[in-house]
Amino acid sequence: MEVQPKGIVLKAIRTHCTDTEWLGRSRCARCDIHTTVVQHLAEPEKTDAALKPIENVLFGNHALIYREGDALQSLYMLRRGFVKLVQHTLSGTSRIVRIIKSGGMFGLESLIDERGRHTAFAVGEVDVCRIPVKSIRRLQQDNYPMAEHLMARWQGNLDSADHVITHLSTGSSRARVASFLLQARYDVSGGECEYLSREELAGLLGLTIETVSRTLAEFKRSGVLREEHRAFYFERSQLAKIAQE
Amino acid sequence: MEVQPKGIVLKAIRTHCTDTEWLGRSRCARCDIHTTVVQHLAEPEKTDAALKPIENVLFGNHALIYREGDALQSLYMLRRGFVKLVQHTLSGTSRIVRIIKSGGMFGLESLIDERGRHTAFAVGEVDVCRIPVKSIRRLQQDNYPMAEHLMARWQGNLDSADHVITHLSTGSSRARVASFLLQARYDVSGGECEYLSREELAGLLGLTIETVSRTLAEFKRSGVLREEHRAFYFERSQLAKIAQE
DNA sequence: CGCGGAATTGAACCGATTCAAGTAGCGTGG
DNA sequence: CCACGCTACTTGAATCGGTTCAATTCCGCG
Numbered sequence: 001m002e003v004q005p006k007g008i009v010l011k012a013i014r015t016h017c018t019d020t021e022w023l024g025r026s027r028c029a030r031c032d033i034h035t036t037v038v039q040h041l042a043e044p045e046k047t048d049a050a051l052k053p054i055e056n057v058l059f060g061n062h063a064l065i066y067r068e069g070d071a072l073q074s075l076y077m078l079r080r081g082f083v084k085l086v087q088h089t090l091s092g093t094s095r096i097v098r099i100i101k102s103g104g105m106f107g108l109e110s111l112i113d114e115r116g117r118h119t120a121f122a123v124g125e126v127d128v129c130r131i132p133v134k135s136i137r138r139l140q141q142d143n144y145p146m147a148e149h150l151m152a153r154w155q156g157n158l159d160s161a162d163h164v165i166t167h168l169s170t171g172s173s174r175a176r177v178a179s180f181l182l183q184a185r186y187d188v189s190g191g192e193c194e195y196l197s198r199e200e201l202a203g204l205l206g207l208t209i210e211t212v213s214r215t216l217a218e219f220k221r222s223g224v225l226r227e228e229h230r231a232f233y234f235e236r237s238q239l240a241k242i243a244q245e
Numbered sequence: 246m247e248v249q250p251k252g253i254v255l256k257a258i259r260t261h262c263t264d265t266e267w268l269g270r271s272r273c274a275r276c277d278i279h280t281t282v283v284q285h286l287a288e289p290e291k292t293d294a295a296l297k298p299i300e301n302v303l304f305g306n307h308a309l310i311y312r313e314g315d316a317l318q319s320l321y322m323l324r325r326g327f328v329k330l331v332q333h334t335l336s337g338t339s340r341i342v343r344i345i346k347s348g349g350m351f352g353l354e355s356l357i358d359e360r361g362r363h364t365a366f367a368v369g370e371v372d373v374c375r376i377p378v379k380s381i382r383r384l385q386q387d388n389y390p391m392a393e394h395l396m397a398r399w400q401g402n403l404d405s406a407d408h409v410i411t412h413l414s415t416g417s418s419r420a421r422v423a424s425f426l427l428q429a430r431y432d433v434s435g436g437e438c439e440y441l442s443r444e445e446l447a448g449l450l451g452l453t454i455e456t457v458s459r460t461l462a463e464f465k466r467s468g469v470l471r472e473e474h475r476a477f478y479f480e481r482s483q484l485a486k487i488a489q490e
Numbered sequence: 491c492g493c494g495g496a497a498t499t500g501a502a503c504c505g506a507t508t509c510a511a512g513t514a515g516c517g518t519g520g
Numbered sequence: 521c522c523a524c525g526c527t528a529c530t531t532g533a534a535t536c537g538g539t540t541c542a543a544t545t546c547c548g549c550g
Contacts (some may be wrong), residue, residue: 087411088487091420095411112400117407140392147385147392154399155357161406162362166332166340169414170451173506175336198529206415211506213530244335418538443497456538458498 050138055130059122068119072110074130076110078102081126084200085118098160098203099123099196105153111136123196169206171245176205177215178243181225195230295383300375313364317355319375323347324369329445330363341449343405344368349463350372350398356381368441414451416490421450422460423488426470426477440475 056079059065066072069240076083083100097118100106109117110133140146167179184195198216204210219225219234224242226233263323304310311317313332321328328345342363354362354422355378385391412424414475429440443461447454464470469487470480 021547080448088414089411090424090485091416092417092489095415097407097410106394109400109403112397117404131358145397151353151395151399153394154403155354156395158354158399158403159362160408161403161410162332164340165342165409165414166334169410170334170338170340171336179335208507209529210508210531213528214407214506240335244337256532454497455499455540458496459538462498 001213002033003137033044049137050142053132053135057128057130059126059128061122061124063122065120065126065128066107066116067124068116070116071114072107072133073106073114075107075110075136076120077129077131078104078106079127079129082196083126083128084121084123084196084204086121086203087118094203095206096200098157098164099204104156106157108150108154111150123200164204167182168204168245173205173207173211173215174218175218175243175245176207176214177201178239180205181234182236182239182243183234191198195232287445295380295387298377298380300374302373304371304373306367306369308367310365310367310371310373311352311361313360313361316358316359317352317361317378319377320350320352320355320367320381322374322376323349323351324372324374327368327441328371328373329366329368329441331365331366331448336467339364339448340451341445343402343409344449349401351402353395353399353402356395367446409449412488413449418450418452418456418460419463420488420490421452422446422457422464423484425450426479427481427484427488429477440477 038080050122059081062153065076065083078100082102083106084096085098085100085106086094087097088094098106106118106120107116109115114133136146136150163183167183168176170176171179180201198212199210201207201212205212207215216225217225219239219242220227222237224234275489294464304326310321310328311346313468323345327347328351329341330343330345330351331339332342333339343351351363352361354360358377381391381395408428412428413421415421416424425446441449443454446452446457450457452460461470461472464484464487465472469479469483
């Protein structure tokens with residue numbers, strides 16, 4: 001229950017928890033993500049009722065969203081920012097299992113048995129929709145094509161987990177860091193690239209902070225990587241070569 | 246597309262592909278796994294039609310079930326034995342991403358976009374039901390509570406993947422091997438414990454064959470582990486202590 | 491019996507970790 | 521505005537652990 005991730009300090013927890021009206025229908029209806037979840041609204045009036053309990057919540061960097069073992073009554077849709085899902089190992093260190101990117105969902109396990117599988121932290125400024133399980137069930141009952149979307153989400157998370165196993169937890173430190181940069185860069189849309197700290201990178205790649213730092217430094221020295229204002233720049237082909245070492 | 250896992254040789258591929266009658270209804274109806282997938286059969290006659298195309302297939306050890314990148318038209322329910330899901334890394338080596346145990350499902354991605362995410366091999370004698378995506382969709386159309394079961398399966402696979410990340414890909418070789426033994430032993434029901442080869446263990450734990458062999462040998466020497474007739478015996482508490490090193 | 495694949499064991503090597511020290515960056519308060 | 525302190529990051533040197541390469545043993549099977 002109690003999670004004390006080594007070296008990670010929780011900073012601000014700002015939850016601009018809005019009243020139901022503010023977000024209930026007016027916002028959801030025009031949310032670009034909304035359409036991917038609730039499509040083909042055959043009977044809008046029913047949908048509105050189901051959507052009302054959805055809260056829009058903002059978290060500051062390092063904010064705790066939920067803990068491993070928590071009883072989750074909601075799942076989350078990430079509208080902006082990144083969320084890291086952390087599990088602690090038997091030895092007490094913590095391992096980042098997945099990075100959720102905007103548009104992704106997490107806490108889906110709440111639909112199965114409510115037991116949160118990870119501790120979820122905000123990485124940077126984060127904007128989520130907290131969707132009560134009840135809302136989902138209600139939509140499902142009304143026979144909205146909810147299930148298929150959810151299954152696709154599950155598969156997406158599974159793909160992400162498999163990627164961490166195959167590419168970020170296997171091979172030399174050079175290959176892992178390169179693999180991370182390739183897919184991180186690839187997934188960032190819009191240019192602004194808020195990225196993980198060295199410590200978070202270490203937790204995701206199963207390496208130490210020092211090794212990550214050294215590896216990045218070496219990449220920079222050899223000219224395949226540039227770092228400016230907390231953003232990385234590189235040529236894909238060069239890093240791709242390193243990733244397959 | 247072409248997968249050539251380093252050092253892994255495909256042996257026999259025996260597919261006792263049965264005619265539709267043999268399995269169609271008579272077998273499915275009394276399959277203990279069947280009930281977990283298709284419950285509450287409101288209209289049995291419709292279900293029968295959907296279940297008919299389900300094939301029961303046997304694979305020998307090391308048999309290839311499908312390849313990474315294949316267009317899957319079916320998903321699989323494992324009735325007996327183990328299946329390993331393998332992905333190849335950028336450097337050409339292969340990594341075991343998940344071990345499916347009897348009762349588990351794999352190839353669920355066929356429901357999303359048909360593209361097989363892994364190469365699936367039989368580990369030992371394997372008995373699967375190959376369920377066409379069409380059958381699933383048909384059941385779903387008829388409003389059977391299929392979706393929830395499938396979501397639970399997805400979550401189960403996700404839990405498994407996360408476990409590989411957190412416990413089998415992190416920490417010392419001693420801790421990883423101990424963690425594997427703990428959960429492997431725990432999951433084996435019925436006593437007979439067909440287990441993975443050293444090579445497969447290495448692929449799952451992200452170690453080399455030699456390291457796995459050495460670690461197991463050390464466990465045996467120090468008295469925490471016994472190996473007889475390809476089965477491991479140990480006291481949970483002792484290995485649990487090692488797992489948290 | 492002898493073959494071949496899997497597993498074991500040894501020794502040298504290499505790369506990641508560990509421990510320790512130093513630097514850079516940033517917000518706070520004097 | 522600078523000084524301070526905190527944290528994140530960097531860098532170095534020594535150590536440790538896993539890999540690599542090579543040789544040997546074990547075991548099932550024709």
